[in-house]
Amino acid sequence: MTDTPARPPLTDPIGKLLAGWHANPVPVDAAIALRRDRQGAQPDQLTALIMRFWSAPGYQPGFVDAIRHASDDDSRALLELVYGQLLIAVRLRGAIEHLDRGFALAAERLGARDYLTVLNRHDTLRWLVLSPQPAAPMTLTALLRQAEVTRRLRAGGGEDPRFAPGAARRPRDDDPEHREDTIG
Numbered sequence: 001m002t003d004t005p006a007r008p009p010l011t012d013p014i015g016k017l018l019a020g021w022h023a024n025p026v027p028v029d030a031a032i033a034l035r036r037d038r039q040g041a042q043p044d045q046l047t048a049l050i051m052r053f054w055s056a057p058g059y060q061p062g063f064v065d066a067i068r069h070a071s072d073d074d075s076r077a078l079l080e081l082v083y084g085q086l087l088i089a090v091r092l093r094g095a096i097e098h099l100d101r102g103f104a105l106a107a108e109r110l111g112a113r114d115y116l117t118v119l120n121r122h123d124t125l126r127w128l129v130l131s132p133q134p135a136a137p138m139t140l141t142a143l144l145r146q147a148e149v150t151r152r153l154r155a156g157g158g159e160d161p162r163f164a165p166g167a168a169r170r171p172r173d174d175d176p177e178h179r180e181d182t183i184g
Contacts (some may be wrong), residue, residue, distance in 0.1 A: 015072050017133075018106040019114035021121075023085035025137035026054040046082060057090045057134045077105035088125055088143065090134035096126060128149040 031054035047064060053060050065082040070076035084098030099122050110118060121140075127147040138146070 015106075015109040015111055015114055018074070018081060018102075019110055019118050020078055021085060021140045022050065022082045023089040024139055025089060026051070026135070028055060028057075031055045046078065049079075050082065050086065052136075053086045057086075057137060059087075059092065059094070073105050074109065077102050077109070081106060088128065088130070089137050089139075091128055091130050091138075092134055093130045093132055095130060096122075099125070124148060124151070 009135075026062065031051045049060065049063055049066060052062060052141065060083070063079060065077055067079045067083065070079055080098050080102030082102075084095050084100075084102055087093075087095035087098060103118060103122060106118070107115060121144070124144050124147045127150045
């Protein structure tokens with residue numbers, strides 16, 4: 001018998017949950033109504049925290065407390081990822097740190113495809129300009145689009161090392177052998 005814990009299967013439902021996007025905007029009035037409607041029922045902790053966030057977008061001490069008191073790494077990873085996603089949906093500072101901590105905790109539970117999806121998503125979202133005040137909420141598609149536009153604009157200013165002078169992937173138009181606008 002071995003002391004090595006069994007690895008989760010590639011179709012691990014926890015891994016799929018960790019790889020998902022949980023921060024699509026909910027209108028404030030709908031979030032408040034959902035919270036009100038569920039007062040008697042016990043919604044799961046995560047749904048309650050998400051609806052509380054959308055009721056008043058911004059920093060939420062309830063998430064920080066839930067993360068601190070999470071019973072295991074999977075729960076902590078999910079809470080970190082979701083809180084980071086919610087913060088980034090309204091472009092608040094601190095989002096990337098939560099996404100990074102969540103990803104570090106979740107990495108072993110993610111299948112290869114999900115791992116790369118989350119890794120690439122986070123790398124793209126790093127280009128967003130974050131502020132101390134919440135902005136209008138955006139969907140993941142809109143966030144990724146804005147991040148990519150920001151990356152391209154900043155690339156012209158030399159902020160993306162892939163476009164820095166001498167970078168291997170940067171097209172060189174100052175070398176006659178590498179010109180693409182002439183034949184021969």
